Amino acid sequence: MKKTLVEIIGDPLIFLEDLFLKLSEIELNVEHFELDHLCYRVSSLEEYNSKKMDLIDVGTLLVESMVNGRLISTFKLHEPIEYKNRNISLLELPSPKPNHSYPSGLEHVEFVTREPLQKIVDRYPQYSFEVFGIHKKINADITLKLGEYCIRFHNQSLEDVIKFELKMKQNTRR
Numbered sequence: 001m002k003k004t005l006v007e008i009i010g011d012p013l014i015f016l017e018d019l020f021l022k023l024s025e026i027e028l029n030v031e032h033f034e035l036d037h038l039c040y041r042v043s044s045l046e047e048y049n050s051k052k053m054d055l056i057d058v059g060t061l062l063v064e065s066m067v068n069g070r071l072i073s074t075f076k077l078h079e080p081i082e083y084k085n086r087n088i089s090l091l092e093l094p095s096p097k098p099n100h101s102y103p104s105g106l107e108h109v110e111f112v113t114r115e116p117l118q119k120i121v122d123r124y125p126q127y128s129f130e131v132f133g134i135h136k137k138i139n140a141d142i143t144l145k146l147g148e149y150c151i152r153f154h155n156q157s158l159e160d161v162i163k164f165e166l167k168m169k170q171n172t173r174r
Contacts (some may be wrong), residue, residue, distance in 0.1 A: 002057040009040045009051070009091070015106040016083045020116075022146045028105060032113035033068065036157050037074075037090035038081070039100040048095040060089060063113050063162050071095045074162060103148075110141075110152040117142045120153055138164070 005012070015038070023030060042048045052073050053066075059075035066072075072094040075089045079107075080087040092110075098104055113120065121129045121142060130143040139161045 003054050005058045005079075006169055007079070008054045008058065009106060012081045012088075012106060013083060014039060016081075016109075018150070019109060019146070019149050022149065026146070028127065028144070030111055030113040030151070032158070033113050033153070035083070035086045035088055036112045036154070036159075037092055037112070038088060038106055039094065039108045041094065041104060041107040042096060043104045045095055047104060048093065051093055052070045054145055055091065055093065062090075062159070063166065065165070067094075068097065070097050074158060074160070079086070092158065105146070108150040108152060110154060110158065112157050114155065115145070117153055117155065 029046055040051065041049055048071070052061075054063075055073070055075050058079075059077040062074045062076050064073040072092060075091045075093065077089050080089040082088075117131075117134050117140060121131060121134075127144055130145070133141040133143070134152055139154055139156055139158075141152045141154050149151060154161075
């Protein structure tokens with residue numbers, strides 16, 4: 001029997017309400033940023049494989065690739081998650097990193113901005129952004145932890161990054 005997205009990952013609207021409440025409490029305005037995707041963490045490889053199979057019923061697997069020593073699957077949902085005036089169509093499912101433990105559940109969102117990431121860091125000096133990924137050649141990012149959640153900012157959408165990486169893979173096979 002096919003499961004719904006809510007049955008698979010819990011209610012994303014509750015997660016988003018809680019996350020946006022945290023953002024409003026710290027007065028971080030993300031209104032003009034595109035909410036690109038959500039990330040659902042799992043606590044084991046067995047759970048990763050189970051969730052991946054369940055998600056195939058509610059989305060299309062765009063890619064499963066090895067990133068930083070672990071598999072990450074990205075799904076394009078058949079029906080986007082609608083939250084206020086936003087439609088979120090991608091869900092990221094990373095397997096746990098070796099020797100790391102994560103609680104299962106929705107963990108972070110990623111926003112896309114066209115402005116330089118350093119400008120965001122400079123505009124909000126009161127926040128402790130993690131900037132170790134700001135100079136990556138592909139999909140540079142900055143991260144802000146908000147309790148058990150975090151938010152990331154990128155200059156490219158995850159779907160565009162996946163298309164680029166798949167194209168690069170095809171070109172290296174020729």
